Amino acid sequence: MMRFLHLADVHLDTPFAGREPEVRTRLRDAVREAFRRAVDLALEESLDAFVIAGDLFDGETFTFETERFLVEQLGRLTRRGVTVVYATGNHDPGEETARRRPEWPDGVHVADGSHPVRVQVHDREGRFTGWITAIGHATAREAADLSPRFPRPDGFLPEVAVLHAQVTSSNGAEAHDRYAPTTVDALRTRGFDYWALGHVHRRQELLSEPSIHYPGNLQGRTPAESGPRGALIVELAGGRPAQVRFRALGPVRWETIDVGGLDEAESLDALIRAIAGRWRERLDDEPGVRADWMVRVRLIGGSPLWRVLRSEEERHTLESELALELDAIEVTVDAEAIHAPVDPERHIDRDDALGLALHELARLREGGGDPGRFESELQGWDPRECTVQEYLTRLLAGADADLVSRMVRSD
Known part of the structure; x- marks a missing residue:
């Protein structure tokens, strides 16, 4: 042997x-x-x-x-x-x-x-x-x-x-x-x-x-x-x-977590609590794991703090606070997918490009059309982990709200 x-x-x-x-x-x-x-x-x-x-x-x-x-x-x-x-x-x-x-x-x-x-x-x-x-x-x-x-x-x-x-x-x-x-x-x-x-x-x-x-x-x-x-x-x-x-x-592990559901997080402390809660859920997936962490936090969906989070200086403050809270070597915050709170259902019946796009998103999430035609283009899809439709459904979660935030002027 x-x-x-x-x-x-x-x-x-x-x-x-x-x-x-x-x-x-x-x-x-x-x-x-x-x-x-x-x-x-x-x-x-x-x-x-x-x-x-x-x-x-x-x-x-x-x-x-x-x-x-x-x-x-x-x-x-x-x-x-x-x-x-x-x-x-x-x-x-x-x-x-x-x-x-x-x-x-x-x-x-x-x-x-x-x-x-x-x-x-x-x-x-x-x-x-x-x-x-x-x-x-x-x-x-x-x-x-x-x-x-x-x-x-x-x-x-x-x-x-x-x-x-x-x-x-x-x-x-x-x-x-x-x-x-x-x-x-x-x-x-x-x-x-x-x-x-x-x-x-x-x-x-x-x-x-x-x-x-x-x-x-x-x-x-x-x-x-x-x-x-x-x-x-x-x-x-x-x-x-x-x-x-x-x-x-x-000895050092990298991890990315997505944090949504921030509609009621109206302060720095509330935002930190929401992120820390999601991080604890991630650690619960591997009980007993020992590592030093490099953490990337992707904020997604609507947030009343969306304007503040677009500021690099404000994100840097949040990152410093999170590094202490999560006991991590470094935390980086990605706020590209954060936007003003919106309700997509209010816009789905519009007779314009936004209404048509929202209908198409809903159809794709529900399995309409031919999801197989996306197989060669889907970045990050692993056929050993899930079907094309399952991946599309997960990928498009929250996309309708993001679309509305991009196409409708915020107050």
Whole structure:
């Protein structure tokens, strides 16, 4: 049996530009802390290998401090007999590592170009448990499919392939540059038991046999990367399907909450209470979760404070108060969808563009027409989570009030 940790897209030295200095420092430290936790996990679980599928660091901002940190952390692994296999990606390609090549500890195997690096893996007792083959990015813009360059396995022990690539059908692929593009079929036919992928930051299984996995990034870096982030513990044995377990390792989590129903919130304190109540509901969804939070609050619908909330200065005051109330590192408030209180029912019988638009919204929410025609255009729709109609209904909630607020002059 071969047991290893699969991680990717660590992005050490991400600049986190545009944030306050103390927040930027906390986020940069969080990435290091997540990586240190990954090393701790590999040692605690007595794993045979530690697999990094690209974008370990951001080459343009790679610091001496991070170089020393990486050498020390990987040294902790190799001194305990853990094999480290690292395939470079588009943010840390071979051209970057060649300019700043750390003195990696013995036992660290780096694939920094298009030629495969094939590594034997042994357990703590020295028993031969399998092979790991990796191919890296030589440049920051690798346009070719690298999967055909992997040699076909020819043994009976577990075989793992490591690649930083965009599988074009993967969930979230559209949010990433098209580097080393490939397909599930191209990977499936190469003969490996497990594909350890990187590049797409959303954790997902693309195929169960053979196992093809993205672990997601180790630590979320933007509001779009919400939810727990971490690495995969993988066990391969005797031709059986891979056993894969996710472990959350990122100490900072990003979350977005939508807050509506603000018609009676007529003061700062009332607004804070409404938002804090919604935040407590969100935390109740994951009882016992421990994290430092970066929170984005989207205010939606009608509010008597809509004019005040359009002011950047007033929103900044609200954000500061909320950071204390929610015990968060940072809170940002998005008030683009807030508007003056309106009653759409008063306008639905109008014989003009507004009346027609309100009727069409109601028809779409109720399933009229052909919702399937929206499938290719709906941003954020995941067919594994709900139907097109369910997503449309949720997406259009409150849209009629927003439409009225945009088309009817407020007092």
